[in-house]
Amino acid sequence: MSGSREKYLELLRKLPFQAIADTPTVRYYTDWKEYEARLDSEYADEPDEVAEFLRDLRSEANVVLDVDVSITGLPKGVAAERIEDYVDGEGLKPFTLIEVANKMTAYHAYRWREGVKITVEEGADFGRIVLFSGSGRDGYVGHHILLDVGEGAKGEIVFVDYAGESGGLKTLLAEIRVNPKAEVNLVTLVHHGKNKPVYALRAVEVLAQASVESLFFAAGGKMTRFQDDNLINGRLARFEMKASNVARPATKSDIILSTLHKGPESEGVVKARGIVIGDGYLAQRGAAVLYDEASLAASEVESYVTLLSEKGKGYAVPVLEIHTGEITRAGHSAAVASLGEEFTFYLKTRGLSEDEITGLLIEGVASFSGVAEKLAIPFTELIK
Amino acid sequence: MGLEVVNLTARIGEKTVLKNVSLNVNYGEVHAIMGPNGSGKSSLAYVIMGREIYEVVDGDILLDGESIKDLPPEERAIKGIFLAMQDPPQVPGVRLSSLIIAAANKKLGGEGELGRPRDPRILKRMMELAKEIGLDPSILQREVNVGFSGGERKRSEILQALLLDPKIVILDEPDSGLDIDGIKIVAQYINKLREQGKGVMLITHYARLLQYVKPDRVTVLIGGEVVATDGYELARLVEEKGYAYVKQAFRKGSAQG
Numbered sequence: 344m345s346g347s348r349e350k351y352l353e354l355l356r357k358l359p360f361q362a363i364a365d366t367p368t369v370r371y372y373t374d375w376k377e378y379e380a381r382l383d384s385e386y387a388d389e390p391d392e393v394a395e396f397l398r399d400l401r402s403e404a405n406v407v408l409d410v411d412v413s414i415t416g417l418p419k420g421v422a423a424e425r426i427e428d429y430v431d432g433e434g435l436k437p438f439t440l441i442e443v444a445n446k447m448t449a450y451h452a453y454r455w456r457e458g459v460k461i462t463v464e465e466g467a468d469f470g471r472i473v474l475f476s477g478s479g480r481d482g483y484v485g486h487h488i489l490l491d492v493g494e495g496a497k498g499e500i501v502f503v504d505y506a507g508e509s510g511g512l513k514t515l516l517a518e519i520r521v522n523p524k525a526e527v528n529l530v531t532l533v534h535h536g537k538n539k540p541v542y543a544l545r546a547v548e549v550l551a552q553a554s555v556e557s558l559f560f561a562a563g564g565k566m567t568r569f570q571d572d573n574l575i576n577g578r579l580a581r582f583e584m585k586a587s588n589v590a591r592p593a594t595k596s597d598i599i600l601s602t603l604h605k606g607p608e609s610e611g612v613v614k615a616r617g618i619v620i621g622d623g624y625l626a627q628r629g630a631a632v633l634y635d636e637a638s639l640a641a642s643e644v645e646s647y648v649t650l651l652s653e654k655g656k657g658y659a660v661p662v663l664e665i666h667t668g669e670i671t672r673a674g675h676s677a678a679v680a681s682l683g684e685e686f687t688f689y690l691k692t693r694g695l696s697e698d699e700i701t702g703l704l705i706e707g708v709a710s711f712s713g714v715a716e717k718l719a720i721p722f723t724e725l726i727k
Numbered sequence: 728m729g730l731e732v733v734n735l736t737a738r739i740g741e742k743t744v745l746k747n748v749s750l751n752v753n754y755g756e757v758h759a760i761m762g763p764n765g766s767g768k769s770s771l772a773y774v775i776m777g778r779e780i781y782e783v784v785d786g787d788i789l790l791d792g793e794s795i796k797d798l799p800p801e802e803r804a805i806k807g808i809f810l811a812m813q814d815p816p817q818v819p820g821v822r823l824s825s826l827i828i829a830a831a832n833k834k835l836g837g838e839g840e841l842g843r844p845r846d847p848r849i850l851k852r853m854m855e856l857a858k859e860i861g862l863d864p865s866i867l868q869r870e871v872n873v874g875f876s877g878g879e880r881k882r883s884e885i886l887q888a889l890l891l892d893p894k895i896v897i898l899d900e901p902d903s904g905l906d907i908d909g910i911k912i913v914a915q916y917i918n919k920l921r922e923q924g925k926g927v928m929l930i931t932h933y934a935r936l937l938q939y940v941k942p943d944r945v946t947v948l949i950g951g952e953v954v955a956t957d958g959y960e961l962a963r964l965v966e967e968k969g970y971a972y973v974k975q976a977f978r979k980g981s982a983q984g
């Protein structure tokens with residue numbers, strides 16, 4: 344471990360898991376104890392086994408991180424290199440878009456080992472890049488991804504955050520910059536096992552006139568915190584997201600999908616649908632923040648969570664903050680609905696039995712984002 | 728033949744909401760059910776459909792002479808009763824087209840995936856019909872009732888009634904919240920359902936809709952009781968004189984007769 348990481352050790356000791364403490368109005372949606380209990384995990388020596396339904400995608404992947412980093416068959420105009428703490432030269436460096444501001448980011452900063460920097464050339468029409476962040480068997484892995492999409496480049500990025508069924512701990516930080524006029528389809532699949540907490544933080548910066556269409560699917564595990572900060576930082580930058588979040592029985596997820604507008608006339612849309620199966624737990628949160636600089640920005644956040652059982656817990660927490668005088672549009676709506684009597688009755692009047700109703704709802708929410716379809720994975724595999 | 732409600736008494740919790748109600752809905756006819764707010768109109772629709780929070784205390788419900796009183800709602804639906812609720816709930820995540828396909832599959836019966844149409848013609852028909860009733864066909868890709876305007880909700884229910892080909896259609900205030908153009912379109916398709924030979928039970932608070940759908944039969948419900956049953960004239964009487972008058976007049980009438 345290089346000396347430069349010592350400062351993070353100090354931060355790790357000093358910083359709290361979450362800046363604002365638990366009060367009657369502010370609560371922890373993440374169960375930090377799950378992470379705390381595993382902070383002293385050893386580094387994992389071997390990769391976790393990858394679930395059957397993801398093996399094709401993993402072998403197709405251009406960049407795989409588990410207990411090692413491998414890079415294969417990159418499309419034309421795309422370069423990738425393994426990184427350690429330090430990156431020379433221009434462009435993104437670790438902690439450019441992410442600040443070490445809490446215990447888990449400090450922990451990651453101190454301990455991460457597998458890192459990669461991917462650079463897409465200006466103007467490249469790169470087709471598709473598959474990035475697969477896996478996990479380690481019964482130990483800790485920390486993955487750090489830098490992705491710099493050059494001006495005017497175009498293509499699809501598949502981003503997989505997978506954790507297998509063994510124990511241990513995983514942290515994943517990703518910093519993605521989409522330079523002016525680039526057009527990116529970002530397809531994210533988060534799938535975590537029931538024994539390993541995962542802390543993930545991704546910052547996506549969208550610069551002037553660039554556009555990102557983000558499709559997102561998450562099926563959390565033991566404890567999944569996935570924070571996706573989308574920084575809409577340039578004039579006329581566009582960001583649009585559709586998310587499906589599934590809390591399977593005996594899993595806990597805190598999914599935070601935010602749009603942070605700093606670009607004038609920028610546009611952001613987040614539509615999230617969540618479903619809680621059995622005694623699962625899902626907090627589906629999102630902040631839409633329109634900063635001072637974001638004059639005439641337009642922002643919309645929609646968050647719906649459906650609870651299938653009384654044993655489940657679900658939260659839909661949108662926050663809209665407007666710091667700019669003039670906006671074009673800002674809207675947010677959210678609701679948590681239980682499979683109430685009226686709701687069930689309505690669907691029964693269409694001839695559906697209770698089991699069929701549950702099936703229809705799970706399929707509906709799970710396929711809402713279009714990720715399963717895009718990756719040609721049957722949604723039934725994703726929610727097993 | 729058709730739907731027969733026989734001496735039906737039902738309650739929800741402690742409250743008796745239907746008292747000895749009898750009426751028929753014949754095929755090829757529109758039977759309007761009128762009554763002030765809280766008179767039990769929606770309750771009647773729910774009890775016919777088998778909503779489980781209601782308890783049938785007495786009486787029976789027959790479809791083509793067979794009792795359906797003890798069937799769960801989904802089986803009543805499959806047997807051919809369609810209810811368009813007054814205020815249908817949102818179903819986040821589920822596309823209108825997916826719901827229609829699942830419902831049509833159940834109606835057809837047989838085995839197979841619920842999400843794959845057993846009769847592929849439904850896909851084309853739903854697009855065409857949506858357009859016909861003035862809905863943008865893209866509504867089929869939207870989630871059921873999520874962000875639908877009042878008019879879209881009502882029309883989407885009518886669309887489903889037309890597509891699922893039931894025997895009896897119960898429409899609970901299909902006109903509420905619609906402007907005059909909306910009412911005319913809804914009326915046009917209620918008339919179409921009647922022409923197709925379906926029995927239509929049309930619940931309405933105001934007589935306005937009945938200018939465009941001339942009912943074959945009108946029943947006035949007050950306090951969970953049938954106070955009057957007659958032809959179209961009854962609707963006009965309600966409109967001109969109000970419910971209190973009708974109640975009085977018919978009570979006198981029945982006392983004299």
Ligand SMILES: Nc1ncnc2c1ncn2[C@@H]1O[C@H](COP(=O)(O)OP(=O)(O)O)[C@@H](O)[C@H]1O
Pocket residue numbers: 739740742744762763764765766767768769770771
């Ligand atoms: N869930 C319920 N619990 C108790 N009473 C109810 C419930 N739902 C409806 N009611 C009562 O039943 C009566 C009939 O209501 P409803 O059938 O909705 O009338 P309408 O459709 O004619 O306005 C009203 O007095 C109403 O307050």
Ligand SMILES: [Mg+2]
Pocket residue numbers: 768769770813899
């Ligand atoms: Mg009513």
